[in-house]
Amino acid sequence: MTTPERPPVFELHIRPLFRLLDRAHMLSQVTPGIDLWDLDTVWGAREQVLTRLRGQGSQNMPGLPVGGPWPAEWITLFERWLATGSATAPGHHLVLTRPDQGYELKTLGGDRRRLSAIVTAPTEGCRVWFELESVATGQRSYTLYLEPAFPDQPSDPTPLRAAETLLRSEVERVVVRDADGTRELVVP
Known part of the structure; x- marks a missing residue:
């Protein structure tokens, strides 16, 4: 296949x-x-x-x-x-999205932490993730993106999880940009 x-x-x-x-x-x-x-x-x-x-x-x-x-x-x-676009719609591109119920920063054990969010995608075949935008001392900045299915699929709301693992010893704050703006989270 x-x-x-x-x-x-x-x-x-x-x-x-x-x-x-x-x-x-x-x-x-x-x-x-x-x-x-x-x-x-x-x-x-x-x-x-x-x-x-x-x-x-x-x-x-x-x-x-x-x-x-x-x-x-x-x-x-x-x-x-x-060729992925049309006269009225730009070619295939990412969409800023938002989490269904906010972000979770969870301790996985030791120094490891996981940033995650659930996003309801409009159809099957979509992808969602945290795109790392910048790294500074003690801080990581991400954008929460959704990649629509291509070609378009019939409406079928599908929950997807975006997750990113980080080390507490390297990151004290996480900044996330999404469709609602920018949020700053303190890493536990």
């Missing part, structure tokens, strides 16, 4: 391809500017971005003086991502 090919996800597979330099150039050297790190902006300018990536316009992106063009497989990945 073969596993179906995973659809590209903007936040995981497309946005990281655009360097800070690429973003700065497209914001300042194109009118109107295109924010390559913003899902809706990239979707709105997808044909212009693809033309530049392919080197078909008057200017290619990125230019030779700043790293040169993307490899063909990156362009193919961008094209695959484009």
Whole structure:
């Protein structure tokens, strides 16, 4: 049995391809500017971005003086991502979600702790997790994401658990960003 090919996800597979330099150039050297790190902006300018990536316009992106063009497989990945969307809906992307009843920080034993949350996904085939966004002394910052099923599935609310294990000796506080805002939790 073969596993179906995973659809590209903007936040995981497309946005990281655009360097800070690429973003700065497209914001300042194109009118109107295109924010390559913003899902809706990239979707709105997808044909212009693809033309530049392919080197078909008057200017290619990125230019030779700043790293040169993307490899063909990156362009193919961008094209695959484009195929996951429609004229009215951007390509496959993550959704900020919220826990059903808050977050739990539980002692697992010794130094180990587990951050968890239950999220009711709209359908089967969704995934939910804590994406680590930053690490600082004594603190970890996460975003609670839901990846919708692709292709779309019929409505079938499904509870899913997001969980992340951490060490109390390294983390005193956890900051979680979700659909309701940002929460700070003290690690027991």
